[in-house]
Amino acid sequence: MKKIIPIIGLIILAISTYLYLENGVTRFDLPKGELKWSNTRPQNAKMCIPAAFTDADGNISGSYRYDGNIFRNGKALNMRVSLKGDLFYISRQWMSDNGFQQLTLVNNSKAMKFHDKRKSIRRALCKDKDGAFILQSNYPMTMSDFALECSKHCTNATYLDMGEFGYGYIKNGFFTRHLYIWGYFSRDKQTNWIYIE
Numbered sequence: 271m272k273k274i275i276p277i278i279g280l281i282i283l284a285i286s287t288y289l290y291l292e293n294g295v296t297r298f299d300l301p302k303g304e305l306k307w308s309n310t311r312p313q314n315a316k317m318c319i320p321a322a323f324t325d326a327d328g329n330i331s332g333s334y335r336y337d338g339n340i341f342r343n344g345k346a347l348n349m350r351v352s353l354k355g356d357l358f359y360i361s362r363q364w365m366s367d368n369g370f371q372q373l374t375l376v377n378n379s380k381a382m383k384f385h386d387k388r389k390s391i392r393r394a395l396c397k398d399k400d401g402a403f404i405l406q407s408n409y410p411m412t413m414s415d416f417a418l419e420c421s422k423h424c425t426n427a428t429y430l431d432m433g434e435f436g437y438g439y440i441k442n443g444f445f446t447r448h449l450y451i452w453g454y455f456s457r458d459k460q461t462n463w464i465y466i467e
Contacts, residue, residue, distance in 0.1 A: 332371035
């Protein structure tokens with residue numbers, strides 16, 4: 271009997287690992303509230319996740335809009351992510367007073383293709399007919415593979431800054447779920463956030 275228990279444990283571990291890897295992404299539903307963007311980290315947010323790309327010095331890349339004012343740093347990306355209520359919009363023009371620039375992963379259910387072949391843990395802000403949510407890869411993948419995986423779950427998706435800036439959390443009552451454990455140790459390096467109060 272003592273030999274059977276470890277074997278059963280290994281079988282359960284193998285099955286759960288297979289199911290985890292078989293499903294390329296994990297979905298995180300957002301807490302109720304308005305999506306907002308800030309160049310400082312709100313301390314008491316119900317959700318807080320890095321948004322735009324930042325350089326090694328913490329400078330926000332591209333253009334961003336904050337309370338109706340537009341700021342620019344370096345080369346601008348084509349698409350703007352405008353936050354409005356509990357949804358977001360991807361367009362070449364700003365569609366609200368609050369937003370940032372980022373890569374489009376999925377547009378009208380079509381996955382975008384990228385030349386980058388590096389594999390990393392990826393994260394996206396997504397939406398479908400039911401609203402907005404977060405998708406995060408369960409294992410390192412290329413940007414193109416991640417975009418394809420996202421297109422199976424949503425109609426539109428924009429990339430969110432990851433790498434060593436992968437900190438992010440969602441609170442449900444007293445329970446706080448940290449989305450990427452390694453990002454927790456570099457959370458003070460990030461300088462811009464999408465959040466819900």
